Amino acid sequence: xxxxxxxxxxxxxxxxxxxxxxxxxxxxxxxLRLIKxxxxxxxDPDEWLQGLQELLPRLLSKAAVSSxxxxxxxxxxxxxxxxxxxxAGRPLHPCLTWRxxxxxxxxxxxxxxxxxxxxxxxxxxxxxxxxxEKPDVYLRTKAFLQPKDFLTAQLTGEFVIDQxxxxxxxxxxxxxxxxxxxxxSAASWEVxxxxxxxxxxxxxxxxxxxxxxxxxxxxxxxxxxxxxPGEFGDATGTSTCLTYCLEEASAVDGAVPHVIPDRxxxxxxxxSGGGTLAxxxxxxxxxxxxxxxxEAVSRVAPGADGLLFLPYxxxxxxxxxxxxxQGVFFGLTSRHTRDHxxxxxxxxxxxxxxxxxEYLSDLGLRPAYVRATGGxxxxxxxxxxxxxxTGLAYEQLEVADGALLGGVLLCALAVEQRAVGELAxxxxxxxxxxxxxxxxxxxxxxxxxxKLYECTKEIMR
Numbered sequence: 001x002x003x004x005x006x007x008x009x010x011x012x013x014x015x016x017x018x019x020x021x022x023x024x025x026x027x028x029x030x031x032l033r034l035i036k037x038x039x040x041x042x043x044d045p046d047e048w049l050q051g052l053q054e055l056l057p058r059l060l061s062k063a064a065v066s067s068x069x070x071x072x073x074x075x076x077x078x079x080x081x082x083x084x085x086x087x088a089g090r091p092l093h094p095c096l097t098w099r100x101x102x103x104x105x106x107x108x109x110x111x112x113x114x115x116x117x118x119x120x121x122x123x124x125x126x127x128x129x130x131x132x133e134k135p136d137v138y139l140r141t142k143a144f145l146q147p148k149d150f151l152t153a154q155l156t157g158e159f160v161i162d163q164x165x166x167x168x169x170x171x172x173x174x175x176x177x178x179x180x181x182x183x184x185s186a187a188s189w190e191v192x193x194x195x196x197x198x199x200x201x202x203x204x205x206x207x208x209x210x211x212x213x214x215x216x217x218x219x220x221x222x223x224x225x226x227x228x229p230g231e232f233g234d235a236t237g238t239s240t241c242l243t244y245c246l247e248e249a250s251a252v253d254g255a256v257p258h259v260i261p262d263r264x265x266x267x268x269x270x271x272s273g274g275g276t277l278a279x280x281x282x283x284x285x286x287x288x289x290x291x292x293x294x295e296a297v298s299r300v301a302p303g304a305d306g307l308l309f310l311p312y313x314x315x316x317x318x319x320x321x322x323x324x325x326q327g328v329f330f331g332l333t334s335r336h337t338r339d340h341x342x343x344x345x346x347x348x349x350x351x352x353x354x355x356x357x358e359y360l361s362d363l364g365l366r367p368a369y370v371r372a373t374g375g376x377x378x379x380x381x382x383x384x385x386x387x388x389x390t391g392l393a394y395e396q397l398e399v400a401d402g403a404l405l406g407g408v409l410l411c412a413l414a415v416e417q418r419a420v421g422e423l424a425x426x427x428x429x430x431x432x433x434x435x436x437x438x439x440x441x442x443x444x445x446x447x448x449x450x451k452l453y454e455c456t457k458e459i460m461r
Contacts, residue, residue: 003415004069006059006208007407008052009216010077010147012097012238012275015051018404019063019070020427025399025408026063028055034097039120041099045083045091045150049202052151056203067203072415073155073195073210074407076219077148078238079165082126084141089153092137096126098239099271099314103129104323114173120323123169127181131174143183144171148213155202155210156193159183162214164257164265188214188259189413211414214259216403217241217267222259223406224371224397225428227420229263232367234353234386234394235402236376240273242318242356244365252363259410260420266365268318268356272311272349274376276327279313280345284338293342294381300343302388303441306331307340308448309348310456316352319359320453326460330452346382347442350389351449357390369393371428373402380434387436389446394434399427 004021016029030051035042060066083095096102103125107118110125118125123144131138143159153159161169166185171177186192188211195208213219217235221243224233231245244266246255255264281288288296312325329344360366372383372394383394399405409423416423 003071003412004063004065005408005411005415006070006073007404007411008073008075008151009401009403009407010048010075010151011216012078012099015048015055016401016404017052017055017059018401018408019059019065020405020408021063024063025405026059027401027404028059028062030054034099035094039101039104041097041101042094043081043097043147045095045147048147048151049154052202060203067205067208070204070208072191072411073204073208074213074219074410075148075151075155075210076213076216076403076407077146077151079146079215080121080123080126081147082123082144083147083150084130084137084144085150085153085159086140087142089150089157089159091150092140093130093134095147100126101315101323106132107323110173113175116170116173117321119317119321121317124171124174127171128174141181143181145183146215148215149183152192152210152213155195155199155204157196158193160186160192160212162186162188162212162259164188164214164218164259167256186212187261188212188219189261189410191414209414211410213407213410217243217269218256218259218265219406219410220373220402221245221265221406222409222424223399223402223404223428224373225424226371227260227263227424230367231371232369233371233373233402234377236273236372236374236382238273238275240270240349240353240376242268242270242353244360244367252365259406260413266360266363268359270352270356271314271317272352274374276311276313276349277345277376280342284341290379293379296339297343297346297381300339302439303445304340304344304347305336307336307344308445308452309344310449310452311345311348311352319356322457324460325453325457328452328456330448346385347389347445348449350382350386351446353386354390354446355450357392367392369395371395371397373397373400375400380432383434387434388439389442391436393436395430396432396434398429398431
């Protein structure tokens with residue numbers, strides 16, 4: 001009998017769930033609200049549960065099975081995002097997502113105390129924010145959980161964090177930190193519990209093994225087939241996350257555990273990505289779909305006639321790590337059209353990828369090609385622009401939902417105990433390859449791109 005696995009991914013804008021059995025892959029999704037107010041960006045944890053209650057019946061119906069057929073479950077989610085829960089796993093406050101910047105004062109405070117850098121999106125400033133601004137919530141908190149840990153707790157009753165997240169989390173740097181509020185850690189492929197009778201409210205039978213899972217970008221790296229040292233991925237959803245696979249013994253500073261055994265990852269999270277393009281389409285696109293966008297951008301020559309875009313609408317993370325960075329259109333003239341602006345947005349996000357590749361090169365890491373996943377990978381012209389600007393071939397995968405596929409692979413790793421490389425070859429297939437083309441204008445614009453940020457960052461303060 002072919003094993004069937006359930007993979008769930010809590011994204012910034014969508015909740016997705018997939019059932020996989022053999023070569024079959026069924027997906028359902030629904031939108032999620034991101035509640036924004038100034039620097040604040042929250043999600044309601046109860047909406048994740050409500051969404052799953054909606055998706056599972058549709059998914060089981062699509063696959064023509066009952067939950068009895070599910071042999072394992074894996075959950076991934078965006079991060080660093082945080083929700084405080086009480087001893088029963090009930091949320092005490094909306095989730096502070098990775099886009100939430102309210103903890104900037106706490107990040108500065110931690111820098112002053114420890115001498116170490118903390119982005120406002122990190123766990124530690126957020127925890128300190130709760131302690132300083134919501135002391136009643138902090139005192140009642142049994143554990144601070146990522147979104148995927150919250151859902152795992154609802155399924156199993158267990159409070160667990162994946163080893164990769166635990167590895168880069170430094171709550172012990174917070175003066176007076178209570179370590180009892182940190183959940184136990186487990187390997188991403190480890191079974192951490194089984195669905196409880198209460199999971200029936202979500203449409204699941206009791207007794208289904210639940211594996212630990214991981215942060216979406218890390219799990220997506222597995223879904224992209226990044227299992228051997230030197231393999232590199234671009235996961236473009238609302239944001240972009242670049243991942244480079246390393247040997248376990250790698251001495252690269254800042255590398256974190258992969259979601260598979262004996263490997264580590266060099267992670268470069270960007271704030272720009274699909275959310276940047278969604279903003280541009282909303283403001284400029286007049287209802288353009290992907291097909292129309294492809295046509296519009298293709299009408300403009302590479303380089304957008306000198307128009308340059310800094311894609312820092314939400315600040316920027318890697319490699320500049322500037323919470324106060326802002327978006328910029330530079331070189332705008334009366335000859336530029338809507339199509340020029342849209343192309344400049346795609347090129348600007350690609351320059352951000354190249355900027356991170358330059359950082360990788362400084363570490364002695366030089367990938368040979370890129371495995372592309374996420375919703376952004378479905379846009380052919382974007383893959384081509386990225387290939388042209390980075391000089392690396394972009395491989396578009398058959399399954400764009402890399403986090404969902406990675407969750408399936410973690411289930412298979414836990415249940416079937418097969419070699420990771422064998423599983424990746426079986427599931428992660430290339431659909432199309434975009435070879436890089438040479439345009440000297442991109443080298444000129446990339447130099448300007450870096451100078452533009454350096455020249456404007458002080459007036460962004």
